[in-house]
Amino acid sequence: MARILDVQSCLLQRVRLRDDGVHDRVIAAALRNETWRRLARGVYVEASRFGSWTPDEQHLARALAVNISATSVRPVFSHMTAAILLGLPGYGMHRERVHVTLMGSRHTHSSRDIVRHQAAIEPAVVVEIGGLLCTSLSRTLRDVARLASAEQSVVTLDAGVRRAVALAPRRDAAEAESQWQAVLREELAAMPGERGVAWARRRLAFADSRSESVAESLSRLQLRRLGYEVELQVGVPAPSGSMYRVDFALVGKRTLGEVDGDAKYTDDRLRGRRTPEEVVLAEKRREDWIRGATGCGLVRWGFSESRSARLLGARLRAFSVPPP
Template identity: 40%
Template sequence: MIKQGDMVRLRPGVYTRIDPAQPPTAEEWIVLRARALAQTTSEPPLFSHLTAAALHGLPVRAPASTKVHITLPPERPGAQSLVVRHRGEVPDDEQVERHGVRFTSLERTMADVARTASFETAVCALDAAFRPVTAPEPGVNDIAAAGELRARVLEITSRSAHGRARALRALAFADGRAQLPGESISRIRLTELGFTRIDLQVPVAGPSGQNYYVDFGLDDARAWGEFDGEKKYRDEAMRSGLSLEDVVLREKQREDWIRGTTQRPFARWKWAHLRSAETLAQRLKSFGIRAR
């Protein structure tokens, strides 16, 4: 991309204006590049893999490349810059079109991402794909719906031996109760540390009869854990009209109540603590928490 002020060239002849104060997210960049390619080709491409994931609104965490992904029939030639081409047949019922952009269906996209992306990238996308089906709100975990969706995706992955073992691992680990990519990566790190009894979105009765939901119940260590993303503090929409100070105070009161009523330690961590299992272990150790 060639940048000139706040104008960014996505492809030859296609530019977009961005706000330097609020640059696009990684997923928004992918969507912009996909739309630019769709505008400049004679035959609309079929976007797939991580590009289709972004078009479905799924998180794309740490992609290996910024190129867009398309799938072509095996016999069709094609070579374009900034494009990753995959060869294969995609049935009509595994394609969707929105606003003039063609891409693979959600189930096909989940299968392709599970087969080809890194474990961490795949789990973040798969957790988000399962969420509206199996866990649309805290406290809900529709195991039957999760099983049905997982079976449909596994049927698609079974058509090819390529990446099948990788897909099975990612799909078995995926859990729609993880509400953010940070929670998805947290589960991976906690598992790497040896925690085996990890519960998600655990309800704890609050002082007025309402439930507080905690990201992680670490039952191995009789402890609580939460990924402390910054968005709930910085995003005014998520603060529901409250000031930053009020949000921080409310979180402290909630945490104090949960710690006091359950008599369990309560650890919080941020993205910096998820760089590796070791960095998260050090963070948990400061709260007296370790896998048993």
């Protein structure tokens, strides 16, 4: 909710600009010299601010602009746009058009900026977030599983199932995840003949709440494409008596794998009071202990490798861990 309000506060509306005495010539000049960016009819944002946002935030801004510019029926945002409104992570959102779903039999036309879907949506699966209407979590995950790309699906479904498990009134995460996926499968069974249902069943079966980041979800997808069998969040007893967690174990390879982002070393919020050098030293001690305690090799890779089966495969081959 706070993220929606923060982004919305940065949007410039033509109607309000006129009320403040800003002439259309000024708006046209700002668009022409690219100091402002047009998001939808009569809705703009400073180009520098738009450029500072993440792709997910940029998509959110475009959805807000579509909502502001709607002239009759309030749009119901769906698919990947609903996922962003619900606070789930996206992937490749700088290229993604805003998705809305229209109810009824009217003819729908998509445009360069908006994908308009036509479907029956029960009121029970529509929620309001920050003044915008969007499909519920379960409906959104079904739609993403059916129609989004493989990368978008794994990122969003992992996060969505993780949230559903966290909200479930059960202590057993595995049981909660199994129950949630069973509900989604039942809902898909009620959609015979709909586009992408077979895809959705496979993608929902692959979703795993134990993937804790976009990079982990993408890495899991690439590892499957390469033919590796993996275990997730493998525990290794630490010298302090606690437990280290390793992202992946490559089954049958005596190799552990971890995907690292730069934020671990550069983001003050993640480092706490430690310097980057202290974080690197702590990681080295942890890695040495894991290797010694397990007798396994440990391969690290970054976000760029997680996005590409080719690059991740090359990384693993360089460490003498070729695909099966």
